[in-house]
Amino acid sequence: MRSRRGARVRDLAFIGFLAGLLAFGFKRPFLFVLAYVYVDIVSPQRLTYFLLNSVPISLICVGLAVGGWMVADDKRGLRLAKRQGLMLLLLGWVFYTTLNADFPAEALEKWGWVWKAMAFAIFLPFTLRTRLRIESLLLFLVLSVSSIVVVGGIKTLASGGGYGALNLMVSNNSGLYEGSIISTFAIAVIPLILWLARHGTVFPADWRVRAYSAALIFACLLIPVGTQARTGLICIGVLAVLMLRATKRRFLYLMLLGAVATAAIPFLPESYGKRMETIQGYQGDSSASTRLAVWAWTWGYVKDHPAGGGFNAYMQNRLTIDLKSTEGDATSSKTTKFTDHDAGRAYHSSYFEMLGEQGFPGFAMWILLHLSGLIRMEVMRRRWRRADGDDAWIAPLATALQHGHIIYMVGSLFVGIAFQTAILMIVACEIGFDSYLRRRARDESDSRRVARPPRAPVPITG
Secondary structure, rough: OHHHHHHHHHHHHHHHHHHHHHHHOOOOOHHHHHHHHHHHOOOOHHHOOHHHHHHHHHHEEEEEHHHHHHHHHOOOOOOOOHHHHHHHHHHHHHHHHHHOOOOHHHHHHHHHHHHHHHHHHHHHHHHHHHHHHHHHHHHHHHHHHHHHHHHHHHHHHHHOOOOOOOOOOOOOOOHHHHHHHHHHHHHHHHHHHHHHHOOOOOOOOOOHHHHHHHHHHHHHHHHHHHHOOOHHHHHHHHHHHHHHHHHHHHHHHHHHHHHHHHHHHHOOOOHHHHHHHHOHHHHHHHHOOOOOOOHHHHHHHHHOOOOOOOOOHHHEEEEEEEEEEEEOOOEEEEEEEEEEEEOOOOOOOOHHHHHHHHHHHHHHHHHHHHHHHHHHHHHHHHHHHOOOHOOOOHHHHHHHHHHHHHHHHOOOOOOOOOHHHHHHHHHHHHHHHHHHHHHHHHHHHHHHHHHEEEOOOOOOOO
């Protein structure tokens, strides 16, 4: 009875928050966009028992977001960016492969959420017309991810977690609630947390913002420990290297990094250390060996089917997996080799997910979308790195977006998250950020041209 009452109170809290956010949206329509970001990442309808789970809140929020933009938003200088066009082409190709999928019913099920995530990502840059909107989007993105991360961090501190054992508020592993996926994104948002703490204007930097940011980063670093996802450890390593690139006092940074790592090792669960040791020898770990077998099968499949097999084409794979086990100690050990068989195993890699499902054309569009974003952020970082005053936030934001994106690209080597909502929103933010700076430069150029005094006429002589 008490747990049922507690569930109703929690449902009412979710409803109250959403109702208040949507109510303010009728005065500031951009809040409808932020409401959709929250709903799509956190999925409060999956966390409730009585009320929100029976209402199509995602559809309501996206309808209000698009409707509010169409009715009330400024559309001067509106242009479709090249990367938006590329996403549109990719969406069209995904639609084609879905129509010709090897497993039509299963493909339609995945298409049902992929096209919505991609369509919203194509629409989102049109709404990011100011610095405040760009910052607000990133703030909602970070806080939405943190609603999962904080719970996972607290449970890790309380119990130590465990592979497949850390409960992140829901019983299934869809969206960001799967261990390897949340481990990847928990590390990927750390650069954005740091940028918001230093350059944010919604919550101006003071001791409270810095304290919460530090605590949130600590919780993000705990997630790979609690989930015991090896992908998370790799992402932490990538973050450490990228931070070295961005910091000015590199020797001090390396000293502090080594000290923190050394101090943290004794506090890590024994099970975590044993699982991380399996990174060294893939043949002794059935999970890693199965991934390699799936990747080999996918490469053979796409060579025979260059256009891919549509969503969930992996369901037809049949695998032969070579394994070995070693018994004994360093002085006397015995290694036994054996063969295992499996079928219908998922790709466990965004790269092979795109190859197997969308073929070479879809993979080329997908990788071009991400690589071009990384290059544009590098161009913007270098162009604005010496800016100060009101423009001092630009280069650090380009760096934060680029670093988060790189961490995703590395993490996605081992997790099938090619169409994950959170990364599509980051891509959309990059596009909106780029478009905002281009539009601002164009407006400043037009202003200078108007303000320039007319040239005096040249007298005609002779």
